[in-house]
Amino acid sequence: MALFTCLATLLACVSARLAIEGRVERQPIFRRLRGGSEADAQGLRGGAEADAPPPPRVMFVCRANSCRSQMAHGLFNKLTDGSSGASCGFRASELNPHAVAVMAEIGIDISEHTSNAIAEYDPSAFDAIICVCGCAAEVPGEWKVGHFEDWSLDDPPELDPGDRSVYRRVRDELKERIEALAKRLHVAGCGLGLGPLRGGQAAAAGGVRDEVKEYYGKVLQKSADLQTNACCTAVELPQEVKAAIGKVHPEVVSKYFGCGLCVPEALSGLSVLDLGCGSGRDCYVLAQLVGESGSVVGVDMTDEQLSTARQHVAWHADAFGYARPNTDFKQGYIEDLKGIGLGDETFDVVVSNCVVNLSPDKAAVLREAFRVLKAGGEMYFSDVYADRRVPPHLRDDPLLYGECLGGALYWNDFLALAKAAGFADPRLVEDAPITVANPALEEKLRGIRFYSATYRLFKLPGRLEADCEDYGQAVVYKGTLPGRAAAFDLDSHHHIEAGKVFPVCGNTYHMLASTRFRQHFEYVGAHPHEAGKSAHFGIFDGCGKSLPFASASAAGAGGQCC
Ligand SMILES: C[S@@+](CC[C@H](N)C(=O)[O-])C[C@H]1O[C@@H](n2cnc3c(N)ncnc32)[C@H](O)[C@@H]1O
The missing domain is CATH 3.40.5 (Ribosomal Protein L9; domain 1)
Structure with missing residues (x-):
């Protein structure tokens, strides 16, 4: 069995090598690679290792090479059991002590790393370049010719320099991303071996979220790529919403994946949060309806979606005639809004369009929405629901899940979850049947009916009763x-x-x-x-x-x- 595992690992690493070399033309010359010897950096290892193809060389880049890129570097080295990772910044600075400490907590010592500037390295010494600060535009062009990815992770020192929990969250997110990267680079069999950092359920949740990220980040490029009509808005749009959509950038509109209309009335001057904002169509519609004195925050976990949303912030402020943008886009998980610094009772309205069904922990999403809402505020959101519980074999089907059908809640389970989160009297605003419009998937789903529905959930603690009582x-x-x-x-x-x-x-x-x-x-x-x-x-x-x-x-x- 052990022999079989070794052979499988060897084969996986060989295929990783081939896959990588197909993408990047490697040059034999390099100037300098820190965090490993020159021989290591060139794959010139001695002894038994000389026969085994080395894992891909990955450079992690961020602004100051003090925290995120250093943690990624340490995690990747642990994953490849050596020194295939490296890191650098647009400028050199100091290694962040909190980053060192939270890495030590999981048994990875990065205390010997040094902080270095990108100019000190030769890009041709690496098979893949990963920018971890969402600033691809600042990475010099010669670093982007081969396998290049732009990850947008929060910067812990910027969010809260002394709060270790923020560093841990970013470390854990990096771990998930690096394991997914390893799969993409075909480094199968070389897992981090750290076990789930936040418990088994969190690891399972991470898997679901990775698949959803892949679907909304890599598979779908525009609304028309969807394979069913589940993520399509079938409702009649009010005039003011039509007019507002007309002012949204065409690229943003082309990447809309909503299933309903989550634009409630009387928004002027309010602060609104959009859970799973995608490329931001609804945020930019709401930004017009709240007006210049209001504000809209969009949260999403997928780099590609957020990158589109962020690219057009200034363009929209200009188009709306605002002196400064009233939209902000944050990367994070909607199950953990605290983790991205969203405090209690911050928002007047929380919206979401076709997202909660994709969450592996829907109860947490509703609890977080309740927490961040001000008293008297409401969650007003559209999603997909089923007329019964979707059986596990359909829930586990990645295509059905990505298309917002597999993870759809049975409507009565949703009502129970909403009430448990504190929303005592959920109100259905509108609904429409989903026809799926894909014969193969319709066949799989035979017997289950799906609906897109918009609910409004008021946060009125101590005010709402379980039932409607008559006080005349x-x-x-x-x-x-x-x-x-x-x-x-x-x-x-x-x-x-x-x-x-x-x-x-x-x-x-x-x-x-x-x-x-x-x-x-x-x-x-x-x-x-x-x-x-x-x-x-x-x-x-x-x-x-x-x-x-x-x-x-x-x-x-x-x-x-x-
Ligand atoms: C069906 S799309 C809807 C996007 C957007 N609301 C719209 O109407 O265009 C689902 C979005 O939710 C995001 N998402 C799914 N699960 C998430 C989670 N657990 N945390 C944060 N974002 C999530 C995905 O990245 C994707 O952008």
Whole structure:
């Protein structure tokens, strides 16, 4: 068995060598390679190693060669069990002590590394060049002729110089990326052997996320590359949204993969967070609707998507006539918004378009959305749902998962997760059936129906009840919401016409009276939380629940006493 493993490893490394040499024309001459001997750098190793082809040489580049590139360098050396990794910066600086410490925690000693400038090296000595700071534009052209990748990782010292947890998060992300890189470079059988850094579940989550990144970063280039119509928006767009899309850069629009409309009403001046923003179409639409005094933050994990979004920040500010951009794009996981520095109660509105289904930990996404929302704020998001639980063999199908079908939640499980996260009364805004439109996949999915649906989840801690209770309240819509003069649709059950007394349950009352909609309504009846003033009339009629007692309908018909 051990012999078989060794042979498999050897074969994998041979194929890695061939694959790499097919991409990069290696020059025999190099000037200098730090972190390993000259002989190592040229693959001139002695003894038994002389027969085994060396692993690919990979150079990791970042701005100052103090933290991210150094950690990547150490991880890659560990992975290749030698000195095939190297690192440098646009300028030399000092090795970051926190980076050294968090690497030591996982048994990798980088304390002997030195910080060096890119100008000291010869690019031809390397098989692959990885920029880890998302600054490909600054990498000299001669470094980008062969296998080149641009990873955009957060810079821990910039986020919080003394917070080790940030360094650990970036280290763990680097580990996942380097293992994926090793697969791409065909270095199979040479795993890091560190085990999951954050527990088994996290490792599984990392695998799902890598596949999703691959799909949205490398496989899909534009909306038309999708193989089903799951990630397509079938709803009628309001005029103001159509006009706003018209002002978004064509490259951004061409990379839109949303399945619904996640643009709620009354956004002026608000701070909005878009989870899984992709190349940023919705962010740039929202940036117009919040206006120059508002702001939009987009979060995504995929380099290629973010790179498109970021390229056009200044262009959009200019097109909207803003003095400075009101959009910001952050790289990170939507299950861990704290990890990218998003604090509690920061946003008025959280949106997301066709993303939660792709998350390996949907409960964490909802918990994080709840945490970052201000009280009275709402999560307003579109996603794909199934009419039943998707069986594991379909959930594990990478194409179905990437196309937003395999990971779709059964709608009733979603409601339970949303309530557990603190969103006590999820409201369905609109929905449309998904037809899939791919005969082979339709056959695989036979028997399951999928829907795209938009929900709004208000964060009203201590205000919303599990069910709709009748306190004898009503509201009158003033017709003052922009673009909604005649009526306001809170959700698919509440079409509230202007000027008409509209009876509401206690929850709906709060969704209007305790949120940004407050000023657009007049209120009738006591506030349910004004102690002593509230009369309760039982469950609210027509809210999906009714008096459960079978005898209720017979009441008054003259029953017998017990
Ligand atoms: C179907 S696309 C939708 C993109 C965008 N909302 C749009 O409408 O064009 C899904 C996006 O979610 C991102 N994504 C998926 N899972 C994620 C996660 N766990 N954390 C961060 N981003 C994620 C992907 O990188 C991809 O850009």
